[in-house]
Amino acid sequence: MISVSERKKTENAVRALLDRFAGDDIRRKDSLQEERVHAQVARTIYELRQEAGLSQKQLADMIGTTQSVISRLEDSDYEGHSLSMLNRIAEALDKRLSVRIVGKNQ
DSSP states (O other), X not given: OOOHHXXXXXXXXXXXXXXXXXXXXXXXXXXXXHHHHHHHHHHHHHHHHHHTTOOHHHHHHHHTSOHHHHHHHTOTTOOOOOHHHHHHHHHXXXXXXXXXXXXXXX
């Protein structure tokens, strides 16, 4: 896991790149934000699975799916995350799923 200070530096760098790439283009900003969400979900699943000491196959068996599904969920390019699947993963890892909707500038 990365430290809080490393995560802050990364977030600041991402923000700077976002501003440089998207500028005032709303469609680009929205697209980049969507990609960030996909990457964050994938990274979170991966980190929680690793923290639990589980292989993709072991996690898949716990929630009644296949290793390839877990692999796709941990891929930042995957766009098919469902709340029910994320909740099944959270429960298997003894976690609680939380979803937030925030302002676009947050």
